[in-house]
Amino acid sequence: MIELKDVHKAFGSKHVLRGINLTIESGTSMVIIGGSGTGKSVALKCILGLIKPDSGMISLDGKDVTKGDRDAFLARFGMLFQGGALFDSLPVWQNVAFRLLRGSLKRPVAEAREIAIEKLRRVGLKPDVADLFPSELSGGMQKRVGLARAIAAEPEIIFFDEPTTGLDPIMAGVINELIREIVTEMGATAMTITHDMTSVRAIADNIAMLHDGVIKWTGPVSRIDNSGDPYLDQFIHGRAEGPIEAVR
Amino acid sequence: MNLTLGFLAAIGRHVLSWLASIGRIALFAVDTISHLLRPPFYAREFSHALMQIGWLSLPVVGMTALFTGGALALQIYAGGSRFNAETVVPSIVAIGLTRELGPVLGGLMVAARVASSIAAEIGTMKVTEQIDALTTLSTNPMKYLTLPRVLAATLAVPVLVGVGDVLGIMGGFLVGVGRLDFSAATYLHNTMDFLETWDVVSGLIKGAAFGFIVALMGCYHGMNSGRGAQGVGRATKAAVVAASVLILASNYLLTELFFSA
Numbered sequence: 001m002i003e004l005k006d007v008h009k010a011f012g013s014k015h016v017l018r019g020i021n022l023t024i025e026s027g028t029s030m031v032i033i034g035g036s037g038t039g040k041s042v043a044l045k046c047i048l049g050l051i052k053p054d055s056g057m058i059s060l061d062g063k064d065v066t067k068g069d070r071d072a073f074l075a076r077f078g079m080l081f082q083g084g085a086l087f088d089s090l091p092v093w094q095n096v097a098f099r100l101l102r103g104s105l106k107r108p109v110a111e112a113r114e115i116a117i118e119k120l121r122r123v124g125l126k127p128d129v130a131d132l133f134p135s136e137l138s139g140g141m142q143k144r145v146g147l148a149r150a151i152a153a154e155p156e157i158i159f160f161d162e163p164t165t166g167l168d169p170i171m172a173g174v175i176n177e178l179i180r181e182i183v184t185e186m187g188a189t190a191m192t193i194t195h196d197m198t199s200v201r202a203i204a205d206n207i208a209m210l211h212d213g214v215i216k217w218t219g220p221v222s223r224i225d226n227s228g229d230p231y232l233d234q235f236i237h238g239r240a241e242g243p244i245e246a247v248r
Numbered sequence: 249m250n251l252t253l254g255f256l257a258a259i260g261r262h263v264l265s266w267l268a269s270i271g272r273i274a275l276f277a278v279d280t281i282s283h284l285l286r287p288p289f290y291a292r293e294f295s296h297a298l299m300q301i302g303w304l305s306l307p308v309v310g311m312t313a314l315f316t317g318g319a320l321a322l323q324i325y326a327g328g329s330r331f332n333a334e335t336v337v338p339s340i341v342a343i344g345l346t347r348e349l350g351p352v353l354g355g356l357m358v359a360a361r362v363a364s365s366i367a368a369e370i371g372t373m374k375v376t377e378q379i380d381a382l383t384t385l386s387t388n389p390m391k392y393l394t395l396p397r398v399l400a401a402t403l404a405v406p407v408l409v410g411v412g413d414v415l416g417i418m419g420g421f422l423v424g425v426g427r428l429d430f431s432a433a434t435y436l437h438n439t440m441d442f443l444e445t446w447d448v449v450s451g452l453i454k455g456a457a458f459g460f461i462v463a464l465m466g467c468y469h470g471m472n473s474g475r476g477a478q479g480v481g482r483a484t485k486a487a488v489v490a491a492s493v494l495i496l497a498s499n500y501l502l503t504e505l506f507f508s509a
Binding site: 045048049050071074075077078079081082083085086087088098099102103104149 | 288290372373376377378380381382383384385386387
């Protein structure tokens, strides 16, 4: 279980997180929604320790994430970055198998390559993509390679930062199904940031709406259409009028 | 009065910011060196960096040394002829190259070629979240990106300087024999007779220091790059300027240390 308690983060005079409280139960899929620049990615990076919160507490299974063996902590996570964040200097299969080629999860090269090709197939890419370099792929293909890398070591917890942005609707559907599969079959905990409401309905068990640095609403996906929350209503229906200012 | 105070405050702010930068660079250097003592080590990254920084810089450093040696021979001959001291050309070319021009020009050429490319590469990795991705994949970016580059440059630049010394002396030899009517045997004899081991070794030590500075500045500015293309551009420029200035400043300090009476 991941727990955020009163987490604050400011960049200079800009207060991005103003006291976030959120709980993500193990084996569930939490989707965080909210306008651009509301701090969704910052919250996610705070959990991973990529950004240090100014105050508050973040715990994983009751233990403070800032304490203990950092490598062991990170080995439990997989992350899909917004732009893919693939390593330009490595071919696709080495990107996917990065974790399997070094460190505590190291495997023989042939086995790591085999796993990488299997994960590529799982995200809808053919084996001949394995030896290409990221610069030779389209944006959507890069995203799928990023997803294959996130799941390569079969982590317990996976973060997805805008997993379907830049993908065509069919491929977005495939990725949504895959994320759902990872949660149900692998029993992984997923935390996803997305603006795509089709994805939200497809992959979420629970939803949290982030606005103005705090969680405005959280609850199961089944309740989003009758939440009674004006922020959530405006967001999911994409209305220009409402409590969320359209110009930020 | 207000104008004077404002001016002094602006100077103070710049001095404080400059001191803070020195502190951050010092901590970055200590952090880099500390990874030398802590596994894991990325041998493949190190050999790749060695190839990029050492082998691929050889043409530019070699050409610089060759032409500098030739020009130096012409200048010393022109100056020396005023005092009927033309015979000092081979020894001064050799001493000047090995002690000063070889390491300094070699260091500056490597700074232009390598500090910029390291800063641009790491800066782009930072703005495209590749550095964050490394961390989430349980790989320390300092260990994976910075240490191999700094270590490779520290070991490769002295070798480049050594090759540059030989080529520079050869440039002087070609001009001396071809244009200034020295006999080949006399030129070589005068070169070897006056050149001491310490002249060469001190230049190689300087080369190691300059290599360390070049890669450290490239990595530091890349890791601290701002967002977007403009941020990477600024980081690249800052890396080359900082490396060049630090090479010249440390050259003075090392010369003072090695050769002051």
